Amino acid sequence: MFENIKNLFPVFEKNPNLVFLDTAASALKPKEMIDATNNCYSYEYANVHRGLYSLSSNLTKKFENTRIQVSDFISSHSEENIIFTKSATEGINLVVDKFSEKYLSEGDEVLISYLEHHANIVPWHIAAKKYKFKVVPIILNEVGEIDYNDFNDKINSRTKFISLAHMSNVTGSITDFEIIKKRIKGLNIPMMIDGCQFIAHSKLNVLELDCDFYVFSGHKIYGPSGVGVLYMKDKWLEIFNPYQGGGSMIDTVEIENTKFAKGFQKFEAGTPPIAQVIGLGASINFVNKIGLKDIFNYEKELHDYTLEKLSFDDDVLIYGKSLNKGAIISFNINGIHANDLAMFLDQKNIAVRTGHHCCQPLMKYLKITSTARASFGIYNNKDDADLFVSSVFEAKKFFI
Ligand SMILES: Cc1ncc(COP(=O)(O)O)c(C=O)c1O
DSSP, X not given: OOTTGGGGOTHHHHOTTOEEOBTTTOOOOOHHHHHHHHHIIIIIOOOTTTOOSHHHHHHHHHHHHHHHHHHHHTTOSOGGGEEEESOHHHHHHHHHHHHHHHHOOTTOEEEEEXXXXXXGTXXXXXXXXXXXXXXXXXXXXXXXXXXXXXXXXXXXXXXXXXXXXXXXXXXXXXXXXXXXXXXXXXXXXOEEEEOTTTTTTSOOOHHXXXXXXXXXXXXXXXXXXXXXXXXXXXXXXXXXXXXXXXXXXXXXXXXSOEEEOOGGGGGOOSSOOHHHHHHHHHHHHHHHHHOHHHHHHHHHHHHXXXXXXXXXXXXXXXXXXXXXXXXXXXXXXXXXXXXXXXXXXHTTTEEOEEEXXXXXXXXXXXXXXXXXXXXXXXXXXXXXXXXXXXXXXXHHHHHO
């Protein structure tokens, strides 16, 4: 299956030698997904939830079927728990905003970690300023996972919310929510999981995770940008006030007052990202056909193969050596700036990301300012890994 998979991604028709190692930032797009989006705009398009005419009602059906598809994909018990947003960032902001306004005030604590992407830090800072609660970070262990002992210690009667990444976009480590769940059992502390990096690489079951909220972005899972998913437990659908007001989220409106719609509808104000949701459905189909178990194993093998070769050289500093991790390798080479390395690799048509990866607190924690990051997707293969590794060592010779 994976041998010919590049044929399914049009970018390789034009650029057959591209070695794309930046899937953690955004995945390349399969033809199947592009076609679904194209078809939607070309032949199926009308606004959804509004028209009685066939074009609109047919697309509404397809749009709502995607909600069911997403629900099945993440093993939610109902599509009623799936809210379409414009991104994971918007999903996190929604939860932070709505939870903080109802439940957080001076003396309360929200637990995050040093692994978090800015998307799971900055919204908390904004709310903390407004509602005067404290954002408490969990430190990391030596292999780049959250330190579960520190997590244990930092849970206390002031802890009112936990918000953690499922998989780090820098160290690649996958958080063990079995440990987290055990520690907070019976404490009634709601939990949000940022699944941006996990979603395209491993099978997800939100019911097993028992999280209150789970977010991810379509573009990380071979789908379009402009669409995100927020899974929310029933209880919060009822309790939370709307995030935005406008069309589609209402039951009735009188000139003086509005009665809101119930359930996910209350959180989907305005025209939704229609073609993006249809594209997301196609990308989930695509991933399902390959199978997430095979994807994880395939990418893991590539990761281990690459890491082993890179690790031969003591000048290669690896950030994140957890045994429980996805296919992301963040590294620096002694004496070379990550940006120089990336530009050298670009000349060989190898795309890696460099910088702080929207994780400045993590960079500071690691006492660095940036890393180079190679992140794998289903279209990578051992030839990619070999060229990447030999080019990194060539860069070392060139710069040092
Ligand atoms: C771990 C993690 N969380 C959140 C985000 C934010 O995703 P988006 O920009 O699609 O909202 C990203 C994106 O890189 C990420 O890697």
